[in-house]
Amino acid sequence: MKALRKFLDKKKPLFQKGGKFAKLQSSFEAFETFLFVPDITSHTGTHIKDAIDLKRTMSIVVMALIPALLFGIYNTGYLHFLSVGELANTDFLDICIYGLIKILPIIVVSYVVGLGIEFAFAQMRGHQVNEGFLVSGMLIPLIMPVTAPLWMVAVSTAFAVVIGKEVFGGTGMNIWNPALVARAFFFFAYPSKMSGESVWIAEKADSFSGATPLAHAANLVDVKGDAAVTLYQQHLSNVWDMFVGFIPGSIGETSTIAILIGAVILIATGIGSWKIIVSVFAGGYVMGMLFNLIGGNSYMELIPAWQHLIMGGFAFGAVFMATDPVSGAQTARGKYIYGFLIGFLAVLIRVLNAGFPEAMMLSILLMNTFAPLIDHYVVQGNIKRRLKRVKVSA
């Protein structure tokens, strides 16, 4: 490693002020600090610092995403071969390779476009390149349909990074979760590529239904009685598949198990807020319960509350999207409220509005918008306690 360090030390002056490539200083530093934790020491304040930094934090989140990614790769191959009727003749490796071929390009596009823009902005502003996109760049592919055209992924990513993040000042300053901005853009700009039966399974046979459980569930609204029960039995009763993840859906969102492994990593390391994760699930469950109690249509009556938590992007959103510390609520109490409302609204929207079966995205974006308001009231509460104390002691 000494040779590498020497090489970097030798080249460094070229990238510093007055050097030949001074304009590329941010990029050089990004690579340098990626390879070597810098030698900067503390000069004021505490002399020792916690070993954690944003690179570590972000790489833990990426690690937590890996189970969902691996399952997504397998599931992509699995569903493809299932739809064309060749599952029995295909071995595990081929399934995985097929999935990999489909998914890898999406990941590459997301990272190349996103990091490209991040580097460019850092350069223009003379800032350091922030690590935030390491996670966003992995989240974006995982919430895309596997058939998403690469250029659309590229455009959505670019939109997310520029409009969702950089215009606000970059990592730490954004209002909405950048990955969800990418998905929202994709959803509204190219709706035909993100809804319907045909987009969730790669190279699906036409005869095979590729509808997601949420789409089936949405159909429940219009049917009653026995027909509804039949529909439920046929398409929605296999909750084990939903839990494990052998269902059509966005690449990384289908397997609740894989997502829960990620959740365990996030909570155990202290990176993800358990307060948010738990309260999102609680909010979704409570809304589901309310629907069960009220009834009104077959969707409300037949889908048990807990089933909402394993369908669609609910779990993925709860664990990986709602927990984004920048766009979420920042105060401890605020996190409970913020999380609860995300779950609550997600189930509310998904059941009541057939146009948006995948309501998790909208619900999180909405609560991202309101997170500062929630925090405001929590902060006001703290201020009021302090003022009250003065009155008591006076």
Added chain:
Amino acid sequence: MSEVKKIKKGLDIKLAGKAEKVLEKADRSETYAIKPSNFPGLTPKLKVKVDAEVKAGDSLFFDKYCPEINFASPVSGKVIAVNRGERRKILEVVIQADAEIQYQEFKKADPNGLSRDEIKEELLKSGLWAFVRQRPYDVVAKPEDTPKAIFVSAFDTAPLAADIDFLLENEAVAFQAGLDALAKLTDGKLYLNINPNINQSKIFTEAKNVEIRQFTGVHPAGNIGVQIHHISPMNKGEVAWVIRPQEVIFIGRLFTKGIYDVSRKIALCGSEVKTPCYFETILGASVRNILKGKLKDDEKIRVISGNVLTGSQILEDGFLNFYDSQITVIPEGDKFEFLGWALPGLQKFSMSKTFFSWLMPNKEYRLDANLHGEHRAFVMTGEYDKVLPMDVLPQQLVKSIMIEDIDQMEQLGIYEVAPEDLALCEFVCTSKINVQDLVRKGIDLMIKEMS
């Protein structure tokens, strides 16, 4: 006795090199210095010139805006230098000590028989007033105030902190005299906060004239600011005074012996010290003789007067800071680390469990001064809350300081915190934000705006 308040939020950082409770001899230091920078917000006016002869207790400089407050020479001898920095700011007033210390004589009296004004006058005249600090703002107290209470914390929970029981061994008389004097200065109570698990000494448990409160738990349980928050939080307009036990005995010596005697025990600790232990020295001493031959020399080191969280770096021939009872020596750590952020990190300490070192909860770490990353904008949330045991929203407070919003700073509790209380927030910060500097900046702004 009162009930025990357990502080749960916080973090004990276990460092290698805790000082053994043994008092070793070191060669006497020849030079001593008082540094105005140890007193935040102070504008010093010199009272002595270079080459002047002073006795221990003679004023070296005073507060320009409150001329009664004197800062005294710890020893007798000759002023050999007044070192100045940018814009002629006074950095150090250096004294070459006599072989035998000559003490300026002050009134010897039983503080119980003196009035409040007499005690104040004695403290101001002798320079001991500088040890009485106030909350809010964590600055030297104003003599014209009458505090709602005075607080003394009998234990220090900071990393490798000196054992105060040991520091006060054989000082029972002076300590009680000091407490008696302090008790006269307030209409409220004089609180002595002890930790039943740490403070075994009768000096504390049998102290008279005080209200004893008990605290246990993790750092910053020993911070006086945290204790005040749980006993009687600071509201706008209120003033409380604080002083450390090590300094209470200085006051006691003034009244029992009639001299300004600031000799103190200090702990020499840290992973780069060969045999960490205690030394007898005098405030402001040059650390050169204390450190001579006692440090490991296999790596570049950093000498800190104070603890690793709140202390300040000094040179190997620098001087002890005014309020510090420990010298900590750690590796400098100005090295690059290949893929350091990605390694399992068994040698790295983190509050988060992102490094595998959390599997070894009792490990003592050898930590260096490396930042372990670069400065970033705020990203993570909730980290600060875990290490600040107060009903204060640290992150919001720090942000209000960043935007210099005085009203919000006041509403969010700037009166309740001192930089040292948020030192752990700075330690755990993923974005490496200089929280203590910011808090001090906020306090300076408040002082400017409120006066």
